[in-house]
Amino acid sequence: MGSLPKSVQELALQGEQVPENFLYKDGHGGSTDVPVMDIPVVDIGLLATSAQELQKLNSALTNFGCFQGINHGMSLEYLNQVREITKEFFHLPLEEKQKYLREENDIEGYGNDMVLSDQQKIDWSDRLYLVIYPEDQRKLKHWPENPKNFRSMTHEYSVKIQSISQVILKAMARSLNLEENCFVEQYGKRSKLYERFTLYPRCPRPDLIVGCKPHADGSAITLLLPDKSVEGLQILKDNQWFKAPIIPEALLVNVGDQAELNYGGGFSVLMQISSNGAFKSPLHKVLTNSERERISLAVFYVPEPDKEIGPFEGLIDESRPRLYRPVKNYVDIYFQYYQQGRRPMEASKIQD
Numbered sequence: 001m002g003s004l005p006k007s008v009q010e011l012a013l014q015g016e017q018v019p020e021n022f023l024y025k026d027g028h029g030g031s032t033d034v035p036v037m038d039i040p041v042v043d044i045g046l047l048a049t050s051a052q053e054l055q056k057l058n059s060a061l062t063n064f065g066c067f068q069g070i071n072h073g074m075s076l077e078y079l080n081q082v083r084e085i086t087k088e089f090f091h092l093p094l095e096e097k098q099k100y101l102r103e104e105n106d107i108e109g110y111g112n113d114m115v116l117s118d119q120q121k122i123d124w125s126d127r128l129y130l131v132i133y134p135e136d137q138r139k140l141k142h143w144p145e146n147p148k149n150f151r152s153m154t155h156e157y158s159v160k161i162q163s164i165s166q167v168i169l170k171a172m173a174r175s176l177n178l179e180e181n182c183f184v185e186q187y188g189k190r191s192k193l194y195e196r197f198t199l200y201p202r203c204p205r206p207d208l209i210v211g212c213k214p215h216a217d218g219s220a221i222t223l224l225l226p227d228k229s230v231e232g233l234q235i236l237k238d239n240q241w242f243k244a245p246i247i248p249e250a251l252l253v254n255v256g257d258q259a260e261l262n263y264g265g266g267f268s269v270l271m272q273i274s275s276n277g278a279f280k281s282p283l284h285k286v287l288t289n290s291e292r293e294r295i296s297l298a299v300f301y302v303p304e305p306d307k308e309i310g311p312f313e314g315l316i317d318e319s320r321p322r323l324y325r326p327v328k329n330y331v332d333i334y335f336q337y338y339q340q341g342r343r344p345m346e347a348s349k350i351q352d
């Protein structure tokens with residue numbers, strides 16, 4: 001594996017000898033001394049029946065671009081089991097994990113941050129990235145056979161997350177007075193679900209090194225299972241960074257953008273386009289920590305690549321003019337823009 005970069009877990013064992021391309025000079029790694037964000041808590045079980053809960057969802061996505069979803073049907077005990085199996089995988093010997101190694105220009109598999117340019121900073125994290133749906137696109141060679149229950153857990157968790165994502169997408173549509181299936185239909189029957197397991201090892205210089213660089217996710221929505229006790233996620237609002245508080249039993253749901261600087265989905269721009277800017281796609285990042293490692297599990301719901309994504313007519317009128325042109329193959333657009341150092345969202349924005 002000579003040409004492959006070392007895993008961050010290996011680098012973490014080398015103390016302060018961190019390669020240059022991880023370092024944000026001048027203390028720009030970020031500060032933990034920021035206020036806590038009061039992210040609205042939404043009861044997912046009530047979305048189908050309560051107008052008040054639907055209003056809460058709408059206001060969370062309009063003002064924050066994210067919410068903490070509780071009462072989603074998975075117990076804390078179950079979520080902790082999922083977290084434990086994820087941790088067990090990352091604690092396997094390196095040779096074992098390398099069986100699932102991603103190829104240099106592929107996002108799927110085990111590895112660290114994808115390097116797309118010489119100027120790019122590299123994230124202090126190791127990842128396992130899997131396509132879950134459509135089921136016929138699963139590449140089992142990247143699915144760990146060890147720990148023993150990893151595959152069954154991943155399958156079971158995805159079935160649950162898939163159904164929760166449908167409930168949320170329908171509620172989002174209804175909260176905008178749209179037909180409830182409109183997002184689901186626009187994103188297509190063969191929309192994709194990516195799962196990203198991430199380990200952020202302890203880091204020798206949290207002041208100079210970032211776990212996950214500022215980005216907005218390339219998904220329509222992202223459902224994030226954060227670490228149950230280690231903080232690190234920060235979200236930008238009104239040009240100010242805030243800490244995301246931990247609610248161990250909640251899924252943090254956010255609206256995506258394809259401006260992800262790494263790859264993959266997240267707090268999402270496509271939903272910003274479909275909703276004609278009503279729902280915001282927040283920038284977020286993950287800081288590192290010298291005391292404790294952190295894990296998270298993000299599921300990105302990404303539209304079918306060939307589907308044209310544009311604002312719904314029902315959201316356009318004289319007071320709310322069309323803000324975005326329809327886009328297709330957003331992932332490709334993302335990469336072109338990325339190379340030019342621009343935000344891919346610009347491709348769709350109508351200039352004023």
Ligand SMILES: O=C(O)CCC(=O)C(=O)O
Nearest residue numbers: 226233265266286296298
């Ligand atoms: O680890 C986290 O809390 C967030 C990770 C993230 O933003 C992503 O995977 O897109």
Ligand SMILES: [Fe+2]
Nearest residue numbers: 217265266267
């Ligand atoms: Fe993200």
